[in-house]
Amino acid sequence: MKQGEKRATQMLEKLRKSGCRMTPQRLAVIRILGHSTHHPSVEQIFAEMRDDFPATSLATVYKTVTLLKGLGEVLELGFGAGSNHYDGRLPVAHPHLVCTKCAKIEDAELDSMELMARELAEKSGYQITNHRLDFFGLCSHCRPRA
Amino acid sequence: MKQGEKRATQMLEKLRKSGCRMTPQRLAVIRILGHSTHHPSVEQIFAEMRDDFPATSLATVYKTVTLLKGLGEVLELGFGAGSNHYDGRLPVAHPHLVCTKCAKIEDAELDSMELMARELAEKSGYQITNHRLDFFGLCSHCRPRA
DNA sequence: TTAGGTGCAAAGGGTTTGCGATGAG
DNA sequence: CTCATCGCAAACCCTTTGCACCTAA
Numbered sequence: 001m002k003q004g005e006k007r008a009t010q011m012l013e014k015l016r017k018s019g020c021r022m023t024p025q026r027l028a029v030i031r032i033l034g035h036s037t038h039h040p041s042v043e044q045i046f047a048e049m050r051d052d053f054p055a056t057s058l059a060t061v062y063k064t065v066t067l068l069k070g071l072g073e074v075l076e077l078g079f080g081a082g083s084n085h086y087d088g089r090l091p092v093a094h095p096h097l098v099c100t101k102c103a104k105i106e107d108a109e110l111d112s113m114e115l116m117a118r119e120l121a122e123k124s125g126y127q128i129t130n131h132r133l134d135f136f137g138l139c140s141h142c143r144p145r146a
Numbered sequence: 147m148k149q150g151e152k153r154a155t156q157m158l159e160k161l162r163k164s165g166c167r168m169t170p171q172r173l174a175v176i177r178i179l180g181h182s183t184h185h186p187s188v189e190q191i192f193a194e195m196r197d198d199f200p201a202t203s204l205a206t207v208y209k210t211v212t213l214l215k216g217l218g219e220v221l222e223l224g225f226g227a228g229s230n231h232y233d234g235r236l237p238v239a240h241p242h243l244v245c246t247k248c249a250k251i252e253d254a255e256l257d258s259m260e261l262m263a264r265e266l267a268e269k270s271g272y273q274i275t276n277h278r279l280d281f282f283g284l285c286s287h288c289r290p291r292a
Numbered sequence: 293t294t295a296g297g298t299g300c301a302a303a304g305g306g307t308t309t310g311c312g313a314t315g316a317g
Numbered sequence: 318c319t320c321a322t323c324g325c326a327a328a329c330c331c332t333t334t335g336c337a338c339c340t341a342a
Binding site for chain 2 (some may be wrong): 094121140
């Protein structure tokens with residue numbers, strides 16, 4: 001898997017440039033993340049590592065992933081951070097705007113979602129039943145004044 | 147707030163039709179969800195309730211919200227269910243397809259996101275820095291055969 | 293040699309569950 | 318009267334943190 005090795009090398013380089021030390025544990029996490037196409041969870045990365053590093057701890061994997069996330073080298077697909085919020089007024093999937101400063105959540109006006117979902121269903125072979133679309137940024141009140 | 151009262155009544159009706167009992171606690175949760183435009187969390191609903199029902203427990207709010215979600219009367223904006231997953235190969239926001247049966251996560255091909263984000267930024271006044279787009283459904287392997 | 297990293301175990305936040313008590317139908 | 322629902326506390330899952338030991342540079 002050449003592509004994966006290349007990504008791993010890029011991540012290593014970034015770590016090194018950031019003044020971080022290279023350890024066998026970090027190397028292992030990086031290689032797994034570089035090679036995986038299946039978007040693993042921390043638990044899954046940990047399981048894959050156990051073969052080579054039976055003594056590794058979950059905490060180390062968490063720390064390494066968090067480090068890489070901070071450097072912009074991994075994308076977090078968050079299914080588990082913060083608390084859930086509920087919309088009782090429009091109980092069907094629709095896009096939201098989330099302010100990362102004041103934590104406000106508003107509905108977004110965007111009507112091409114249905115179209116996109118249908119298009120994607122055809123291309124991917126999925127039977128799409130639901131979706132989730134959130135935009136993150138600073139609301140007009142929190143953003144720096146022009 | 148007429149609109150909110152109307153939604154509350156719709157939810158009440160749905161509960162009744164589903165053979166559920168009506169209690170003051172449920173009524174309070176429903177009214178809050180029907181009136182709120184700010185997408186409250188369970189904790190926030192709980193806080194709003196305390197004024198009228200100081201004895202209410204968090205567990206009851208959770209149970210009620212879960213009930214309403216099951217009936218399709220509230221939309222859950224999940225920032226906290228399940229575990230996080232990581233993508234080390236393409237560490238920038240891009241859409242994903244999530245199979246709700248086998249839990250597989252794949253990248254989705256969709257290129258109009260940047261466009262949408264820019265359009266939305268103009269309309270909403272947000273300074274958008276990030277986004278998150280997930281489609282949920284059954285992958286070609288899990289969906290019922292035609 | 294010495295910061296920075298590791299592993300363990302404890303703590304933390306959000307959510308769910310078990311169960312005896314309560315009150316809606 | 319009966320069973321669904323309530324409130325409480327304990328349990329759960331995922332994640333983070335504190336700290337003594339270790340090791341890469």
